Amino acid sequence: MNEAGQREDFLAAEGIEELRFWNHQWLKNREGVLLEIWNGLHRRTGCVAVMRKVQNHRYIPPQVEQLKGSFRQSTS
Numbered sequence: 001m002n003e004a005g006q007r008e009d010f011l012a013a014e015g016i017e018e019l020r021f022w023n024h025q026w027l028k029n030r031e032g033v034l035l036e037i038w039n040g041l042h043r044r045t046g047c048v049a050v051m052r053k054v055q056n057h058r059y060i061p062p063q064v065e066q067l068k069g070s071f072r073q074s075t076s
Contacts, residue, residue, distance in 0.1 A: 017044060 011018050019040050021033050
């Protein structure tokens with residue numbers, strides 16, 4: 001087994017799902033990459049908390065623009 005396969009098996013045994021993306025995927029399809037990351041979080045946790053209003057505590061998926069804005073803020 002190659003090194004990447006061993007790493008993937010080790011991470012899976014630890015309960016970690018590995019997501020990989022090529023550079024060109026990020027450069028040409030950021031929305032798709034962000035949505036795949038969102039789907040990975042949802043698969044792992046069952047939900048990701050994004051509250052519209054604090055008083056109603058509803059869990060909703062974010063809009064793609066919100067994901068893009070969060071990414072820009074975290075990398076600035």
